[in-house]
Amino acid sequence: MSDTNHNAPVRVRFAPSPTGKLHVGGARTAIYNWAFARANGGTFVLRIDDTDPTRSTEENTQVILRAMRWLGLDWDEGPEVGGEFGPYFQTKRMDIYREAAERLVAEGNAYYCFCSPEQLAADRDAAKERGDSFQGYQRTCRAIDPKEAQARVAAGEPHTIRIKVPEDRGDVVVRDAVHGKVVFNARDLDDFIIFRSDGTPTYNFATVVDDAAMGITHIIRGDDHLSNTPRQVIVYEALGAPTPIFAHISMILGSDSKKLSKRHGATSVEEYRDAGYLSDAFVNYLALLGWAPDGESTVIPRERLAREFSLDHVSKNPAIMDPKKLDFINGEYLHAMSDERFAHDILLPQLAAAGLDDGSMHEEGWYRLASVAFKPRCTLSSDAAAQAHYLYAADDELVYDEKATKRWLAKQGARDALEAATAALGQLDDASWTPAAIEAALDPLPEQLGMGKGKVFQPIRVACVGGAASPGIGETLALLGRTHTLARIERAKGLAL
RNA sequence: GGCCCGUUCGUCUAGCGGUUUAGGACAUCGCCCUCUCAAGGCGGAGAUCACCGGUUCGAAUCCGGUACGGGCUACCA
Numbered sequence: 001m002s003d004t005n006h007n008a009p010v011r012v013r014f015a016p017s018p019t020g021k022l023h024v025g026g027a028r029t030a031i032y033n034w035a036f037a038r039a040n041g042g043t044f045v046l047r048i049d050d051t052d053p054t055r056s057t058e059e060n061t062q063v064i065l066r067a068m069r070w071l072g073l074d075w076d077e078g079p080e081v082g083g084e085f086g087p088y089f090q091t092k093r094m095d096i097y098r099e100a101a102e103r104l105v106a107e108g109n110a111y112y113c114f115c116s117p118e119q120l121a122a123d124r125d126a127a128k129e130r131g132d133s134f135q136g137y138q139r140t141c142r143a144i145d146p147k148e149a150q151a152r153v154a155a156g157e158p159h160t161i162r163i164k165v166p167e168d169r170g171d172v173v174v175r176d177a178v179h180g181k182v183v184f185n186a187r188d189l190d191d192f193i194i195f196r197s198d199g200t201p202t203y204n205f206a207t208v209v210d211d212a213a214m215g216i217t218h219i220i221r222g223d224d225h226l227s228n229t230p231r232q233v234i235v236y237e238a239l240g241a242p243t244p245i246f247a248h249i250s251m252i253l254g255s256d257s258k259k260l261s262k263r264h265g266a267t268s269v270e271e272y273r274d275a276g277y278l279s280d281a282f283v284n285y286l287a288l289l290g291w292a293p294d295g296e297s298t299v300i301p302r303e304r305l306a307r308e309f310s311l312d313h314v315s316k317n318p319a320i321m322d323p324k325k326l327d328f329i330n331g332e333y334l335h336a337m338s339d340e341r342f343a344h345d346i347l348l349p350q351l352a353a354a355g356l357d358d359g360s361m362h363e364e365g366w367y368r369l370a371s372v373a374f375k376p377r378c379t380l381s382s383d384a385a386a387q388a389h390y391l392y393a394a395d396d397e398l399v400y401d402e403k404a405t406k407r408w409l410a411k412q413g414a415r416d417a418l419e420a421a422t423a424a425l426g427q428l429d430d431a432s433w434t435p436a437a438i439e440a441a442l443d444p445l446p447e448q449l450g451m452g453k454g455k456v457f458q459p460i461r462v463a464c465v466g467g468a469a470s471p472g473i474g475e476t477l478a479l480l481g482r483t484h485t486l487a488r489i490e491r492a493k494g495l496a497l
Numbered sequence: 498g499g500c501c502c503g504u505u506c507g508u509c510u511a512g513c514g515g516u517u518u519a520g521g522a523c524a525u526c527g528c529c530c531u532c533u534c535a536a537g538g539c540g541g542a543g544a545u546c547a548c549c550g551g552u553u554c555g556a557a558u559c560c561g562g563u564a565c566g567g568g569c570u571a572c573c574a
Binding site: 015017019049051052055113117120127128131132133134135136160179182183184185188189190192193195196197198200202203204207222223224225226227228229230231248250251253255257259285288289290291292294295296297298299315316317318319320321322324325326327328329331335374375376377378379387404408442446452453454455456457458460461462467468469470471472473 | 499512520522524533534535567570572573
């Protein structure tokens, strides 16, 4: 959606509260903000909304920053990088809020309220009792003479500060890039609190003061904020600041269409990172959950996201997180990697993490061959070590899968196959121990033995890896090495008929 | 209670009044490839576009209502 009133350079922001880890919903909001900024040559601001001191922690802030970095969402202004609109932590902006609130009071756009919480609750109950459609604040203290209010404040009477919704405001029209124009009636809005009695600003106030001060032009956030937006518009107007364009994006739900929570599995970004997902794939998947450039593309690299992302392709309805599709996309990114890169960035770190191989156990070429063999068989990074684990077992400790043994080893002819393999492979020396040579050596065996290929190769496979599945027999044995191969085949003969 | 939002294959979506016998992707099923498992290739099934009315020559697309789901209505964010 374009707006001729908003042709200033794009400035967007992601403003998480450090009350927990960065969850997938927040991550997607961050991705959209980032992509929108990049696609429009704008500025992406990161601000930490830590006005709730009881729930905000420094540790959570660090966790969020780390998650943002892992996601590759670089911010132009914010923690650690600074910027001319700082500070970027709300707890460091308290003076700004106080000043703004006092200015609003002085200008008659806000007023002191001396109602106690008990009084407010009683008023609300009474309204409910009467069946009033409006159950908000009755604007009791609006009528108090400003001079008197000032005196009571000076005398130390507990008070809050409320915004004054103009009597004749009429419709508040929210311009929303994904929902279009959303109309609210100002009469339904109450004079909500902008400053608590403990001297701290409320979210709806602090956010607007900051967004206005930081020149934010587009506010992309979760649609749980849509209903609060007209209230915030009132604050913008009281402040005399231009209202930005909003874009309220839907929630991400679990498989049962309920709010995503622990029982749906992983909910935080770092859990996905630790589970072996690639940052690129994760960003790709999340971006597509509610946004589609054309309805055809599934694999959309972040460069394309940064080029093409647009708010008018963002869908309005909630999206259910589908781990299967995430897996598919992750596999796509993994498979698209070069063998060298897969070896260095995925295989070696995973082998090291699994305690199997610190990278010094084989030659460079071996790891590349392992990548060729295992890469197409991996969906997650963490699959790599699981795929290769049998290569690292001691020959006499290799565990034989019961079903595979029964099906392929403890069978008539299996022993013949193993004997023939020993003979054929014995012809090869270490120097010629390559996938091609191994396959060439084993290739004539089925015909010689008068047996099917499976009858010959499967016993060899089970003998060497312990199970019925592995990469091609040539690659598998090449990776195992001549000595281990022959030793394992020898050992398996004891299990064969 | 009031206000607001949403509703296209199981899932993510395309669709912005005729080009639609509603397209793609994941998942699923089948076939091919094949020494196994993957990967890859090909194909199938799968959506009366929540429901009911209206506008129109013509509606998934526009309007109204209903249902269901969600949000806000806090001295939470």
